[in-house]
Each structure stands twice: as C-alpha cells, then as structure tokens.
Amino acid sequence: MRMQLCKSGHYYDADKNIECPYCSNHQMGRTRPLTSQEQTELNKSESNEAIDESIGYPKTSMGIETDFPKTMPIKEITFPKTMPIEQVDFPKTEPIRQSTDIMATAPMIGGFEGRSPVLGWLVCTEGIKRGKDYRICTEKAYIGRAQSNDIALDFDNTISRDTTVIIAFHRQKREFWLDASQSRNNIYVNNELVMSPVCLKNTDNILIGNTVLKLICLCGNEFMWE
Numbered sequence: 233m234r235m236q237l238c239k240s241g242h243y244y245d246a247d248k249n250i251e252c253p254y255c256s257n258h259q260m261g262r263t264r265p266l267t268s269q270e271q272t273e274l275n276k277s278e279s280n281e282a283i284d285e286s287i288g289y290p291k292t293s294m295g296i297e298t299d300f301p302k303t304m305p306i307k308e309i310t311f312p313k314t315m316p317i318e319q320v321d322f323p324k325t326e327p328i329r330q331s332t333d334i335m336a337t338a339p340m341i342g343g344f345e346g347r348s349p350v351l352g353w354l355v356c357t358e359g360i361k362r363g364k365d366y367r368i369c370t371e372k373a374y375i376g377r378a379q380s381n382d383i384a385l386d387f388d389n390t391i392s393r394d395t396t397v398i399i400a401f402h403r404q405k406r407e408f409w410l411d412a413s414q415s416r417n418n419i420y421v422n423n424e425l426v427m428s429p430v431c432l433k434n435t436d437n438i439l440i441g442n443t444v445l446k447l448i449c450l451c452g453n454e455f456m457w458e
Contacts, residue, residue: 235273243273349457351401352408352449359443360387366445371401375440390441392416397440399432399447406452408432417441 235243238252249256348369355365366383373382375397385391397419398411412419412426419426420439432438434449451457 351451351457352447354383354399354438354445355448357437357444357446359441361385361443368399368401371403373399375399375445385440385443388441388443390417391443395440397438401451403456406456408447408449410438415440 234246236246236252237243238255240252240255242252242254244252244254350367350369351371352368353365354368354375356362368383370382375381375383375385376395377385377388377391377393379386381396392415395417396414398414400409400411401407402409408431409429410419410421410426410432411429413429417440421430421432422437423439432447432449434447434452436447438445438447
C-alpha cells in the first residue's frame with residue numbers, strides 16, 4: 233500500500249487509485265461510502281490538521297506555500313573611513329650651487345672670511361677674449377686651457393691641454409713669479425722666452441698660444457692686505 237496525500241488533504245491508496253477518489257467523486261457528483269481503513273486514515277488526517285491549527289504551525293501540505301517569518305535583512309554596515317593622510321610639505325633644502333668662480337674656493341689670504349681678497353688681475357689685451365679680465369685670488373694660480381685651472385683659457389685652441397702655467401705670489405717679498413716648467417707651449421714674457429721661473433712686474437705681458445695677458449698688480453710694495 234502506498235498512501236498519497238492530495239491537494240485537498242485526502243489520503244488515498246495510490247496503488248489502487250490514479251487520483252484521489254474523494255475529490256474525483258465530488259467533482260463527478262458521486263459519493264461512495266468510505267472503507268473502514270480509509271475512514272481511519274481520514275480521521276487521523278483531520279486530527280493532525282486540528283493539532284497544527286491549534287499550535288499555529290504553518291501548513292506544509294503539498295502545493296501550499298508556507299509563510300515562515302523572514303529573517304531581518306542584513307544592514308549594510310558602513311565602517312567609518314580613516315582620515316586621509318595629509319601631505320606634509322617638508323621644508324626643502326636649498327640646492328647646492330656650483331660656484332662658477334673657482335677663486336671662491338681658494339685658500340683665504342690675510343684672514344678674510346668668505347672670498348679671498350684679490351691680489352691682482354690678468355687682462356687679455358690680444359686674442360679672442362680681448363678686454364676680459366681674470367682675478368688672481370690665490371698665492372698660486374694655475375693658468376691653462378683645461379677648465380680645472382684657476383684661469384681657464386679654453387677659447388684658445390693653440391694652447392695645449394697639457395699646458396699649465398703657474399703665477400705665484402711671494403707674500404714675504406711681495407712679488408709675483410711665473411713658472412712655465414709644466415707647459416708644452418713656449419711661454420713669453422715681454423717677448424722673451426721663459427726657460428726658468430721669472431719675477432714679474434706690474435704691466436708685464438705674458439704670451440700663451442695666441443693670447444696675451446697683461447699683469448696688473450694690486451699687492452706689492454705699495455699695498456698689501458693685512
């Protein structure tokens with residue numbers, strides 16, 4: 233025996249009936265007496281339904297939707313946003329400026345703070361840079377074509393890159409001296425070839441390549457930085 237529950241709540245033997253005989257007889261306007269077994273099962277069904285209604289449980293009959301209480305919807309939680317990190321403007325350090333005047337890094341003379349005082353000048357009287365002057369601010373100034381020299385004559389291509397002429401200031405004797413021993417070019421002072429260190433005087437002319445430099449002395453017997 234395979235009992236089946238119809239949509240109207242009737243139990244019937246599905247092995248004997250294709251559909252609910254109670255609903256079928258009712259639809260066809262026919263009734264028939266129930267068997268003792270069917271009556272017993274019907275009484276049990278009605279008793280169970282009465283209990284369910286007294287308790288208040290939702291019915292779970294086939295085809296009947298039950299209205300179970302729905303759970304509360306989960307609310308979307310909005311977490312507090314963290315405070316934005318403020319961009320901190322750190323004080324910028326001043327860029328290190330490269331001095332265009334190599335004399336600014338020369339040793340100090342006479343106890344001056346900052347720049348060393350000028351000892352004299354070399355003024356270009358002949359050549360491409362005619363009229364340009366160069367300060368002598370160190371007791372030993374290097375002259376040559378390379379930019380690493382204190383006085384760079386990079387505009388004169390006739391001067392060898394290996395040429396270095398030194399003008400030194402003797403503080404005790406207050407004299408300027410010229411040393412051309414490291415020069416690959418011939419060096420002339422007042423049209424005289426320099427073969428050994430020579431003492432310079434004010435307004436002497438120094439020929440290096442195609443450039444003539446005139447010495448103008450500030451420090452000497454008449455004036456000296458103290």
